[in-house]
Structures are given as structure tokens and as C-alpha cells.
Amino acid sequence: MARIQSLPVEIRQHILSLSPDPPSLRSLALSCSAFFKAFVVTEKATTTTVMSHHIHPQVQRDAIVALAASRLPARDLFALSVFVTEELAWKDIISSPLEWSLVDALSAYKLYTHVSYFSQALSRRLLGRPPFQIPDSKHDDSVAEIDIEGSLPTPSTAELHRFERSLYLFEICSSPYRLSPLEDGRSWEEWFTQLPRFQLEQLSCLNHLLTHFVAPAFNDLVQLDVSWGYFGVSLIIDQSSPLAQRVLSRGLETLHAVAQTETYDERHRILHRGDNREDEPVGASGFLYDLLELTPETTPGTFFPILELLSDKNAQVLDTLEFQSYQRWGYVFWDEARLEKLGALTxxxxxxxxxxxxxxxxxxxxxxxxxxxxxxxxxxxxxxxxxxxxxxxxxxxxxxxxxxxxxxxxxxxxxxxxxxxxxx
Incomplete structure (x- = not known):
């Protein structure tokens, strides 16, 4: 420790800025008084440097709003109204890094780990399936992923940013739902229906993709658990299932935990409420699926036109039910060049x-x-x-x-x- 104490404060601050993530930065700052004193002087500058390795400036506004949403007090309609009018009305994209306090960075980084996991997992899973990859056998209608990982295309930085921003938006939607009764959520619904059409498209795609990402774990309990068998709990078939909407409304942290489970006991710990009749799983109403269905007729709801990428003429062609299969491969997240290569835009x-x-x-x-x-x-x-x-x-x-x-x-x-x- 004496050697660290003898280092110039600038060197100690530089060492702190090399921390791989905010939890590591906190641990290093608390490891000895020399590092702590150096950290206190430049807390925000050092923390911002560490955070810049994770949350890109194009995504940080979404991360900040999602963090604010997670801190809403429970069952407080006034706080929800203020959040909608002040936080969600801020539409300017921040192009330069903000200054992060360590407290905010720790919470934001925790959410970022879930956002990063799903942006990578969903994008790579989709790129390993049709139409990006052609199954070996024409007799196989499954969408099993290609085994040779090295041969798969990788998402571009811009594509990952689209996934990340939409996942933050998903979390912004789920936080008020978990924390507030929303009986009088007119301001909330008004904000939701005024979202740009491409963001509604992204939420529609995420609603589908996340449902099918976590449904196997839920359905495993449906088929194996004694109490759920007695209760007659239904399988999650698609995103319209109220049970699916209940699981999704618990947010990315829970969905990440569910996605990583491999055993009955792990899934039981996360999804099971108890063995009494009052512990039977209940569906959710008024969450993402219902909100998308209630969007005005001028917005696509779940019809998925590629408005950001196509001409108006082509968008009108795609604004029909027969093209809902586009949702399965998350078309609205991909670069125009990738879609053109598929022939989707021609x-x-x-x-x-x-x-x-x-x-x-x-x-x-x-x-x-x-x-x-x-x-x-x-x-x-x-x-x-x-x-x-x-x-x-x-x-x-x-x-x-x-x-x-x-x-x-x-x-x-x-x-x-x-x-x-x-x-x-």
C-alpha cells in the first residue's frame, strides 16, 4: 500500500479509469485510502470514462430514461404523470457522453448487462435462422440454428444499437406497469400511442421474440409441476397469451434469469409463486400486447411495415397481415444493406x-x-x-x-x- 500511496494522484486516477466496469471501479476505489481519495476528486469523470466502454452515446439517453423509470415510486400516479411529461418528452438524442455518478452508473450498468445479453442473443439467434440462413433439408420446417457458429454473420454496430434502444424502451414500458396500478394511465397511454411507428414496430417484434425466448422455461414448469398441473395452467403459445404478458412485464432482469435456467429447480425459484390456490399464475392485461393492439388506426400496431427503410409504395404493400412473418426475423432491426441482400426491399x-x-x-x-x-x-x-x-x-x-x-x-x-x- 505504501507504494500506491507514493504514486502521483494522476496515476492513481488513471488506474481507476482502467476499471472494466462500475462494480470493479467501486471495489478498487474502496480497496485503500489512496485510491479512494483519488476517486473522490474526479468521481464523475472517472466513472464516465468507465461507462463509455459499455453504453454508447447514441444509446445513453435511452439508458438514462430507463433508469429513471426503474426508480418510480410504486402506485404513484402523480409521479408517473411527471415522468411521462418530463422524462419521456425529452426527444433530443444526446451525442456527447453525459457525466455519470457512481451510484447511477452501478444501477445503469446492471440494467445494461441484461440489455447487452438480449441484444447479442436475439440478433445472433435470428442471423442463424431463415431467411438469413437456409436449412440444409427442404423437409425441415424448423428454425433450428446453424451449428457452425463461425460461419454465421454477425450484427453490425448500428444493428446492435437498434436492439439496445428498443430493449431500453421495453424496460421503460415494463417499469411503470410493475410499479403503478395504471387505472388512470391516460398520460401513459397517450405517450405510448404517440411513439414513432418504427419504435412500435420494434416493440411488436420484441414482444414476439422475447415471448418465444422464455416460453420453453415456463412451459417446462407447466408440464412438470404438480401444483400447476392441478391448477390447469396453460402453455404459452404466442405473445397474445396473458401468461406470457405477465412474465414479460417483470422486466429484462427476470427474463434474463429465466433464459439462463436449465433445471426445474431454477425455473421453479423464479416463476413459481407457491402451491396454494391463490398462488396460481395469473395473466396480465394492459401490458405490451394490449397497448400495441390499442394504438390508433394510423399506426401499424402489429402489422409491421418497414417505414424507416422502404418507400411509401412498398410500405403500403407490407402493411398487410400476409407479411406478419417479417416479425419472426426482426426485420426492423437490420441495416438496409442486409435487407437488400435478402431481396426484402426490392x-x-x-x-x-x-x-x-x-x-x-x-x-x-x-x-x-x-x-x-x-x-x-x-x-x-x-x-x-x-x-x-x-x-x-x-x-x-x-x-x-x-x-x-x-x-x-x-x-x-x-x-x-x-x-x-x-x-x-
């Missing part, structure tokens, strides 16, 4: 997508089901009574943009029988 790609959907709809109306490809319709499963008729009918396949357009023009909507007049 007119050719849009026409083919529409034609493929129309062709599958025609097959379904004729009784077909199963696996289909534009280049191979032999694996479509037909009912026995349809097989002979199907053999006689040539299946049409569009192999070009013009062919797809001609095919769409040739589709006919079945006539609907006229409704008989009342009393006839």
Missing part, C-alpha cells in the same frame, strides 16, 4: 412474396396443406378425394417478376352466393 422480392402467398392461399382453398416451394409443389399434401383432380390440373409457378404479376392478375375470387331476403 420490387422483385415483394412481388414474389405476394405471389407466393397468393399461390399458397389457392392451394389451401383447394384442400392442400404441408410444405410448399415456388420451385417444387410435389410435397403439398392433398386429400384423397382431391388427388385425381389435382393430377389433371397444371400447377402454375411464377418464375419472373412479370410472370408473378400475370399470375396475380389471373387469380379469381370465388363468387359469394347472394343472401336470401328476409322472410323469402
Amino acid at each position: 420490387q422483385d422480392g415483394l412481388v414474389k412474396l405476394m405471389a407466393a402467398r397468393a399461390r399458397r392461399s389457392e392451394i389451401w382453398r383447394q384442400g392442400g396443406s404441408g410444405w410448399w416451394s415456388q420451385d417444387d409443389e410435389s410435397k403439398v399434401v392433398w386429400p384423397e378425394k382431391k388427388k385425381s383432380a389435382q393430377k389433371k390440373r397444371a400447377l402454375m409457378t411464377a418464375r419472373s417478376v412479370q410472370g408473378a404479376k400475370d399470375f396475380l392478375r389471373g387469380l379469381k375470387i370465388p363468387d359469394v352466393p347472394a343472401r336470401k331476403a328476409e322472410g323469402s
Whole structure:
């Protein structure tokens, strides 16, 4: 310690600034009086330097607002109203690093670890699946990840920032829900519905992605736990499940813990409330799924157009239910160059997508089901009574943009029988 005491204060401050994270900085500052005295003089400057290695300036405004949301007092509608009007109304993006106190940095870094985990996990999982990776077998409809990790593309810095900002926004939504009754949350709902459309898109995608990320752990308890079997707890099937919304509303810290569980006991500790009837899991209402469904008609809700990346014409094409599959691969988080490489933004790609959907709809109306490809319709499963008729009918396949357009023009909507007049 004597050697540390003999170092110039500037050297001690520089050593402190080399700490890998805020918890390490705190430990080092408290390790001896020499480091503590050096830290007290430049607390904010040193802490800000350490935080700059984790939270990028383009994301720090979101991190600060999420931190403020986590500190809202429970069941205080006035505090919620002030938070909405003061914190959430601040729309300017901070381009230069803010000064962090150690207390704020410790809390913000804890949340950042969850944000960073999910931004990396979700982006890399999606990049290992279709449409970014093509399954080895056409017979395999699963979305299993590619095993060769080294061959997978990696998310760009801009893409990771989109994930991080949307995850902070998710946390901003979940904190007031956990802490406040929201019976009179008009200011909150008004703020939510005024979010930019691309942020609503990102929340819609996250609602889907996070549900499917944690559902296996929840469903494991549903299938194995004695009490939940007696209660008749339902499986989480998709993001519309009230039980899924209840789990999501607990925030990223809980979701991170659930995602890392591997055993029944670990999942029981996090998700199980008890074995009495009053401990039965209950669903949540008024959280993300309901908020997205209640957005005005001028916003997409869960229809997912690529407004930030596409022309208005193409956005109108995508603003339809048939393109909800885009949500499964988180299209709104990716760079334009990556989407263009997939053909997702080209007119050719849009026409083919529409034609493929129309062709599958025609097959379904004729009784077909199963696996289909534009280049191979032999694996479509037909009912026995349809097989002979199907053999006689040539299946049409569009192999070009013009062919797809001609095919769409040739589709006919079945006539609907006229409704008989009342009393006839």
C-alpha cells in the first residue's frame, strides 16, 4: 500500500479509469485510502470514462430514461404523470457522453448487462435462422440454428444499437406497469400511442421474440409441476397469451434469469409463486400486447411495415397481415444493406412474396396443406378425394417478376352466393 500511496494522484486516477466496469471501479476505489481519495476528486469523470466502454452515446439517453423509470415510486400516479411529461418528452438524442455518478452508473450498468445479453442473443439467434440462413433439408420446417457458429454473420454496430434502444424502451414500458396500478394511465397511454411507428414496430417484434425466448422455461414448469398441473395452467403459445404478458412485464432482469435456467429447480425459484390456490399464475392485461393492439388506426400496431427503410409504395404493400412473418426475423432491426441482400426491399422480392402467398392461399382453398416451394409443389399434401383432380390440373409457378404479376392478375375470387331476403 505504501507504494500506491507514493504514486502521483494522476496515476492513481488513471488506474481507476482502467476499471472494466462500475462494480470493479467501486471495489478498487474502496480497496485503500489512496485510491479512494483519488476517486473522490474526479468521481464523475472517472466513472464516465468507465461507462463509455459499455453504453454508447447514441444509446445513453435511452439508458438514462430507463433508469429513471426503474426508480418510480410504486402506485404513484402523480409521479408517473411527471415522468411521462418530463422524462419521456425529452426527444433530443444526446451525442456527447453525459457525466455519470457512481451510484447511477452501478444501477445503469446492471440494467445494461441484461440489455447487452438480449441484444447479442436475439440478433445472433435470428442471423442463424431463415431467411438469413437456409436449412440444409427442404423437409425441415424448423428454425433450428446453424451449428457452425463461425460461419454465421454477425450484427453490425448500428444493428446492435437498434436492439439496445428498443430493449431500453421495453424496460421503460415494463417499469411503470410493475410499479403503478395504471387505472388512470391516460398520460401513459397517450405517450405510448404517440411513439414513432418504427419504435412500435420494434416493440411488436420484441414482444414476439422475447415471448418465444422464455416460453420453453415456463412451459417446462407447466408440464412438470404438480401444483400447476392441478391448477390447469396453460402453455404459452404466442405473445397474445396473458401468461406470457405477465412474465414479460417483470422486466429484462427476470427474463434474463429465466433464459439462463436449465433445471426445474431454477425455473421453479423464479416463476413459481407457491402451491396454494391463490398462488396460481395469473395473466396480465394492459401490458405490451394490449397497448400495441390499442394504438390508433394510423399506426401499424402489429402489422409491421418497414417505414424507416422502404418507400411509401412498398410500405403500403407490407402493411398487410400476409407479411406478419417479417416479425419472426426482426426485420426492423437490420441495416438496409442486409435487407437488400435478402431481396426484402426490392420490387422483385415483394412481388414474389405476394405471389407466393397468393399461390399458397389457392392451394389451401383447394384442400392442400404441408410444405410448399415456388420451385417444387410435389410435397403439398392433398386429400384423397382431391388427388385425381389435382393430377389433371397444371400447377402454375411464377418464375419472373412479370410472370408473378400475370399470375396475380389471373387469380379469381370465388363468387359469394347472394343472401336470401328476409322472410323469402
